[in-house]
Amino acid sequence: MGYVHPAGAIPHQPTAEGAVENSPEFKRNAQRLWNAVRNGQERAEAGNFVTRGGVYTDLKKEQNLPSGGGRIVFDKAPESTLAQIHTHPRTGGPSDTDIRTAKDHKMTVYVVDSDGLHAVDPAGRVTRLYTAVGDLFDKKAKASTK
Numbered sequence: 001m002g003y004v005h006p007a008g009a010i011p012h013q014p015t016a017e018g019a020v021e022n023s024p025e026f027k028r029n030a031q032r033l034w035n036a037v038r039n040g041q042e043r044a045e046a047g048n049f050v051t052r053g054g055v056y057t058d059l060k061k062e063q064n065l066p067s068g069g070g071r072i073v074f075d076k077a078p079e080s081t082l083a084q085i086h087t088h089p090r091t092g093g094p095s096d097t098d099i100r101t102a103k104d105h106k107m108t109v110y111v112v113d114s115d116g117l118h119a120v121d122p123a124g125r126v127t128r129l130y131t132a133v134g135d136l137f138d139k140k141a142k143a144s145t146k
């Protein structure tokens, strides 16, 4: 008999993950990505990383192959990456590759597409956070706070 990891031994992450998608910075960044692919009309995907310090890395955009099954290939994640965010053309939420990426790299992967916003947590669990991109981007002018 080998050693068996006791169930429940996985520590809870201190949870910047849970809140980051509600921040104005996250929404602004998501909108920038979405606009970079003309709101999902292009086959390309755009994406970047956010660090635990709240820094968003440069936007990266890649064309999908005509055969579909597009993926975005990122350079290595920066130190202290909290999450990766990227767009998909059309609908469907996270792909199998996205789920693998989240698990392999122990980071949250956010996907923005016409279905809204999905998150894949480091355990590979998919959550739908917003059901429409419009909800995510909240166009309502916030009475010009500055």
Ligand SMILES: [Zn+2]
Pocket: 071, 072, 086, 087, 088, 094, 095, 098, 111
């Ligand atoms: Zn993806």
